[in-house]
């Protein structure tokens with residue numbers, strides 16, 4: 228049993244003799260291929276970074292509204308909006324335009340009860356005919372081969388701005404930001420495109436609600452999207468890998484193989500991390516590079532686990548994971564000196580926490596990990612807890628944070644509480660990590676809202692069929708219905724729907740808000756036009772019309788150079804990453820009241836809150852925060868640092 232070993236003094240490389248060579252056959256190199264997305268990253272050792280912190284007692288809570296307690300919320304979009312206005316009065320008081328109603332139009336979203344389960348076969352003949360006509364029209368156009376690489380736009384001021392380029396689609400299981408190369412549907416004049424979008428928004432939508440609200444099948448647990456974040460090497464993957472083993476999600480044979488092969492490559496201590504770090508590059512470097520996604524079940528939830536990379540170079544991938552999360556586990560390393568490196572000196576502990584709040588995650592548990600390296604010391608645990616508690620409350624804006632001492636490597640206090648007699652039990656008698664996870668509250672899902680399913684990976688793409696994973700943020704997606712993929716407005720018919728647990732057809736052919744869906748879409752797709760960050764929507768007046776210019780209300784992080792007209796940055800929203808420019812500074816506003824302090828300022832300095840106009844390089848599928856929270860939160864980054872976070876108030880072009 229691992230927990231009886233002396234992990235602190237163990238020389239893991241000596242352990243390789245414990246394992247019989249190739250007892251279980253093939254080595255992982257035979258079976259694991261490298262995710263194409265990982266190849267674009269250059270690995271560098273962490274650099275010191277003192278940015279990205281709101282200092283001087285300002286908290287993100289002043290600005291970013293917390294998610295509401297679902298118990299206080301009726302499952303209804305209109306009331307949700309009211310609550311948002313209560314939470315963050317500034318938004319309604321300073322908004323240019325009154326928030327648009329997000330109530331689902333009657334009739335459109337509530338077809339008569341008792342409708343048969345949808346399939347392409349029982350779609351109305353007119354919708355099939357209309358879809359076929361549109362698809363035939365597209366099919367008649369010659370297939371556009373991959374175009375020669377266009378020259379990258381020259382973007383002054385920002386040395387390492389990520390400019391989307393044409394790259395291969397990710398074939399990894401996890402989301403990748405490598406992709407967005409988006410060419411808008413080629414050869415479309417702007418007037419044709421406007422007509423196309425107008426036709427989509429005026430077309431009747433055809434949802435068939437086979438499932439009511441948050442209804443689940445018999446025996447199904449509620450789903451909870453949990454992101455695991457923290458400084459590099461805090462032990463996130465080891466902790467979650469070991470937890471998955473203890474929950475029986477990894478069979479002994481596979482674990483034996485990981486132990487054997489990691490020992491053979493001199494990385495025995497990473498055996499549990501290999502459960503989640505699947506690519507060859509991640510394993511050889513001992514560093515998580517992309518989000519690893521898996522599921523496990525607790526007494527209460529089907530947890531969709533998103534293991535984020537801790538290294539600074541992969542923060543964009545961490546943002547992808549955090550933008551899908553309902554709750555977060557922040558892993559802190561209790562080892563003396565290592566906690567300080569991760570927390571002080573601009574380590575990623577702070578930046579991750581700030582980003583979580585900026586992306587709307589308000590439920591947080593901190594796992595104080597590697598307690599075995601400090602002899603399970605209560606004093607060390609208290610030091611870590613008090614430093615983090617003060618920062619998380621005062622600067623990051625988390626109102627209630629719970630802490631739990633654990634050792635991912637030793638497997639202590641993960642699923643089971645610590646045994647009496649264990650040194651940790653002498654002062655800790657509280658809950659285990661899994662018990663803490665079970666105490667998160669699943670947020671209310673906008674199941675009745677307009678369909679918004681954000682593509683977070685493109686697994687397979689042919690000119691006729693796409694297989695993508697998508698997080699359904701609002702509404703439901705059903706087999707047989709016609710959908711559009713924004714911003715390109717590619718029409719598609721949903722051929723198959725499964726959720727993360729592999730429930731084929733999600734038992735009733737639907738996936739609802741909050742679920743990760745595996746979608747098979749049929750249509751006529753031009754090569755390299757569907758990417759991570761695109762959004763699946765329905766036609767109708769609640770459709771999403773993409774745009775390039777938006778009014779955003781932002782809070783500026785602790786930047787050295789103020790934000791000015793012409794500042795270039797990367798815009799992060801849900802799974803999207805797109806170069807953008809701040810084209811106008813409209814006002815400096817008071818964080819608390821939303822009152823305009825100064826109109827048309829020359830710049831926004833650190834900690835200031837303001838309203839700006841942002842223009843993206845290409846059309847993007849985002850919308851106002853009041854219409855859909857997940858699509859309305861943004862983060863701006865430049866030079867590898869987060870410079871601002873905020874919400875979209877309005878699309879203007």
Ligand SMILES: Nc1nc2c(ncn2[C@@H]2O[C@H](COP(=O)(O)OP(=O)(O)OP(=O)(O)O)[C@@H](O)[C@H]2O)c(=O)[nH]1
Pocket residue numbers: 234235457458459460461462463464465466496497500513514515516535536537538596597598599600633634635636637
């Ligand atoms: N002693 C001890 N070592 C641990 C513990 N948890 C993780 N480690 C070690 O810390 C190192 C890093 O572990 P990982 O799980 O890869 O850390 P990570 O946070 O996932 O790393 P990134 O995702 O790359 O940021 C490995 O050598 C682990 O064996 C623990 O509880 N005790």
